[in-house]
Amino acid sequence: MTAPQELTADPHQDGVDAAVTAARRVIESLLRAGSGSTAEMGRIADQLNSVADNLDEHAPAMNQRMVDMWAGEGTTRHDPVTGPENAIAPPLQLIGQSDGSVRGVLTLGLPYQGPPGHVHGGISALILDHTLGVANHWAGVSGMTAELTLRYHRPTPLFEPLTITGVQTGVDGRKIRTSGAVTAGGEVCVSAEGLFIAKHLPRPR
Numbered sequence: 001m002t003a004p005q006e007l008t009a010d011p012h013q014d015g016v017d018a019a020v021t022a023a024r025r026v027i028e029s030l031l032r033a034g035s036g037s038t039a040e041m042g043r044i045a046d047q048l049n050s051v052a053d054n055l056d057e058h059a060p061a062m063n064q065r066m067v068d069m070w071a072g073e074g075t076t077r078h079d080p081v082t083g084p085e086n087a088i089a090p091p092l093q094l095i096g097q098s099d100g101s102v103r104g105v106l107t108l109g110l111p112y113q114g115p116p117g118h119v120h121g122g123i124s125a126l127i128l129d130h131t132l133g134v135a136n137h138w139a140g141v142s143g144m145t146a147e148l149t150l151r152y153h154r155p156t157p158l159f160e161p162l163t164i165t166g167v168q169t170g171v172d173g174r175k176i177r178t179s180g181a182v183t184a185g186g187e188v189c190v191s192a193e194g195l196f197i198a199k200h201l202p203r204p205r
């Protein structure tokens with residue numbers, strides 16, 4: 001039996017991860033402030049633009065950055081679901097379980113809202129697509145999403161812990177079948193069935 005294993009990158013307390021954590025807070029705070037806020041939004045926009053100017057001045061060329069992103073341990077640091085370097089990632093941490101499944105718990109806030117007080121369906125789709133991909137990686141045979149079928153059973157709440165699961169259910173030649181779910185308080189909110197095809201695009205170099 002395989003011991004449980006962290007499959008996503010551990011966020012660092014310093015460096016770019018700390019700045020990304022601050023950026024996530026800015027996104028959330030802007031949405032919370034809204035158009036009725038008494039904060040000086042013109043000045044805030046100038047400050048944020050000067051932060052971005054500073055980052056751009058010190059960034060490598062885009063093609064070099066693409067190479068670096070896909071090198072070594074970097075592969076799970078930048079994706080839009082689990083990446084500690086990606087400010088649009090919630091971020092979700094996934095643990096590979098001894099039974100072959102993967103599991104993670106996260107709470108989503110205002111930036112991910114769809115219906116009032118609930119998670120946008122496309123966000124659930126993004127999270128499940130990625131989780132199924134990681135489940136395939138954990139199972140040892142992975143590929144690209146060819147089909148993703150979602151069933152939205154009940155609205156998925158914001159501000160409450162959500163359990164995200166994925167498990168590979170079968171491999172037939174290049175076809176990989178994987179399923180998963182988002183649950184809240186023990187109830188399934190969204191379930192997913194995916195068909196993945198064993199194929200990998202070349203990494204930039």
Ligand SMILES: CCCCC/C=C\C/C=C\C/C=C\C/C=C/CCCC(=O)SCCNC(=O)CCNC(=O)[C@H](O)C(C)(C)COP(=O)(O)OP(=O)(O)OC[C@H]1O[C@@H](n2cnc3c(N)ncnc32)[C@H](O)[C@@H]1OP(=O)(O)O
Binds near residue numbers: 137174197
């Ligand atoms: C992303 C990888 C990261 C790797 C990092 C490494 C380590 C990090 C560790 C953990 C992280 C791991 C994973 C992260 C997870 C990421 C999840 C994100 C996944 C994605 O976000 S990924 C982007 C969205 N995805 C696409 O962008 C695909 C676009 N698409 C294509 O690239 C082609 O379309 C392809 C490749 C799908 C197939 O093309 P192909 O030429 O290779 O194969 P072909 O067409 O011959 O099909 C062979 C057999 O599959 C059947 N088949 C094909 N497609 C079907 C369909 N849609 N429905 C039903 N059956 C289908 C055929 O009917 C035939 O069946 P048969 O053999 O029986 O005739």
